[in-house]
Each structure stands twice: as C-alpha cells, then as structure tokens.
Amino acid sequence: MAAGADLGAHSLSNADLLNADLTGANLHGLAMRHALLTNADLRNADLRNTDLAEAALTGANLTHANLTNAYLRGAFLRTADLTRAELSGANLSNADLTGANLTGVIALPGRTQGNLPYSVILSGANLNVAVLTLAHLEHADLHNANLATANLREANLRKANLVNARLAHANLVGANLSGADLTGATLDHADLVDVTWSEQTRWPQDLAAVMRERSVPIGGGQWQVQGSGNSGAGLEFPLVPVS
Structure with a gap:
C-alpha cells in the first residue's frame, strides 16, 4: 500500500495489514476493528475518529500520528512507538x-465523561515499562492503569485520575501532579524527586x-518534593501507601 494513501470510507475491520506502509495515510473515521497492523508504519497517519478496538498494533510506528x-x-x-502522537479524546481503556x-x-x-473533564482515556491500560x-x-483518565516501572519523567499529569493506579518503581522525576487524584495508588519505590503537587x-x-514532610512550598499553593532516590528516601520508615 502506497505511503500517503487515502482509503476513503472503506472498512478495514479484520484486515491483514502486517508490515504495511501507511505513512501519512488518511484513515480518518475508518472501521479497523481487529485489524492486523503489527509492525505497520503509521507515521503521520490521520487516525482521527478511527475505530481500532482490539486491533493488533504491536511494534507499529505511530510517530506523530x-x-x-x-x-x-x-x-x-x-512496544509501539507513539512519540509525539496526538491522543486528545482517544479511548485506550x-x-x-x-x-x-x-x-x-x-x-x-x-472533553467530558460523566460531567468530568478528561483528555484521554487510559483506564485499566497496561503501561508497564512504557516511556x-x-x-x-x-x-x-488513568485509573486502575498499570504504570509499574514506567518512565514518566517530567510528564504533565495535572488533574489526572490515577485512582488505584500501579506506579511501583515508576520514574516520576520532575512530573507535575498538581490536582491529580492518586487515591489508592501504589507508589512503592517510585522516584518522586522534584515532583510538583x-x-x-x-x-x-x-x-x-x-x-508534605519531604516537600517545600514553591508558591501558588504548590509544593515540590525534595531528596533523592525512591519514594522512601530520607524517611525513618519505608513509604508504603495504605489503600
């Protein structure tokens, strides 16, 4: 399939697009449920409003998609590459x-869901070791998401829903958690240095x-975590969140 292809309103549900070159393709609004897109090249592809439920995108290149x-x-x-992809309003639950x-x-x-604003839905998603x-x-919306060992360095998670999220061993150095909800989240051995909250x-x-004991006020009702090492660094007792 040629790069930059315009596939119009065709349905590609269950289509075999293994290793396909779909660079810059117009896939806007297509039905692509259960499509096989393993290792497909989807750089700069237009996938707005596209239905990719349960599609196989392992190893796909979605850079700037x-x-x-x-x-x-x-x-x-x-192992898909979504570097600088636009995910506003996407549902990846x-x-x-x-x-x-x-x-x-x-x-x-x-966008709103149940009268609550959201930017992207990643509830229950497995982001283990993700960058x-x-x-x-x-x-x-990251509630119940698995972010264990994920690299969230300098990520903007303002007002994110991280209820019951698994963040054990996650790298949150320099991340912004202002207004985020981490109720019930697991933060064992997470690196929280320079986190803003x-x-x-x-x-x-x-x-x-x-x-609060580990943080210093930086103005405007915000705090920044000090110290070095994991979430228990500098404390006389290990930091074990109670759910």
Whole structure:
C-alpha cells in the first residue's frame, strides 16, 4: 500500500495489514476493528475518529500520528512507538501498551465523561515499562492503569485520575501532579524527586503528611518534593501507601 494513501470510507475491520506502509495515510473515521497492523508504519497517519478496538498494533510506528478521538479499547500496542502522537479524546481503556514509547504525546483536555473533564482515556491500560517522558496528559483518565516501572519523567499529569493506579518503581522525576487524584495508588519505590503537587493533589491514604514532610512550598499553593532516590528516601520508615 502506497505511503500517503487515502482509503476513503472503506472498512478495514479484520484486515491483514502486517508490515504495511501507511505513512501519512488518511484513515480518518475508518472501521479497523481487529485489524492486523503489527509492525505497520503509521507515521503521520490521520487516525482521527478511527475505530481500532482490539486491533493488533504491536511494534507499529505511530510517530506523530493523529489519534484524536480514536477508539482503541483493548488494542495491542506492545512496544509501539507513539512519540509525539496526538491522543486528545482517544479511548485506550484496557489497551496493552507494555514497553510502548509515548514520549511527548499530547492529550489536551476539553472533553467530558460523566460531567468530568478528561483528555484521554487510559483506564485499566497496561503501561508497564512504557516511556512517557514529557507526555502531556493533563486530565488523563488513568485509573486502575498499570504504570509499574514506567518512565514518566517530567510528564504533565495535572488533574489526572490515577485512582488505584500501579506506579511501583515508576520514574516520576520532575512530573507535575498538581490536582491529580492518586487515591489508592501504589507508589512503592517510585522516584518522586522534584515532583510538583498542589493542595488539591490527593495522595494515597496516610501518605499526604509524608509527602508534605519531604516537600517545600514553591508558591501558588504548590509544593515540590525534595531528596533523592525512591519514594522512601530520607524517611525513618519505608513509604508504603495504605489503600
């Protein structure tokens, strides 16, 4: 298939596009459920409003792809490259993004779900070992997501929903958690150095006082975590969140 292809309104559900070159392709609004896109080249592809539910995108290159309002529930995106992809309004609930590269992804708020604003839905998604450095995930829905060992260095997670998220061993150095809800989240051995948080940030039960002890006020109702090492560094007792 030629790069930059315009596939019009055709359905590609269950299509075999293994290793396909879809660079810059216009796939806007297509039905691509269960499509086989393993190792496909989708750089700069237009996937706005595309239905990719349970599609196989393992190893796919989605660099700079536009996935605005795309539906990727249950999609397989292991080791996929989503560097600087546009994910505003996308639904990736229960998607498998193990080892995926989401460096600099952009998910802008402005949508509502149950009267609550959100930018991208990643609830229940598996982001184990995923790279999300410099990701723009303000208002992202990440509740019940597996972010264990994920790299979230300098990620913007302002007002993100991280309820019951698994963040054990995650790298959150320099991340912005202002207004984020981490109720019930697991932060064992997470690196929280230089994390910015606010009075509106909800930490796991019994963790708020510990975080305040490790932080210094930086103005505007915000705090910054000090110290070095993991979430228990500099404390006389290990930091174990109570759910």
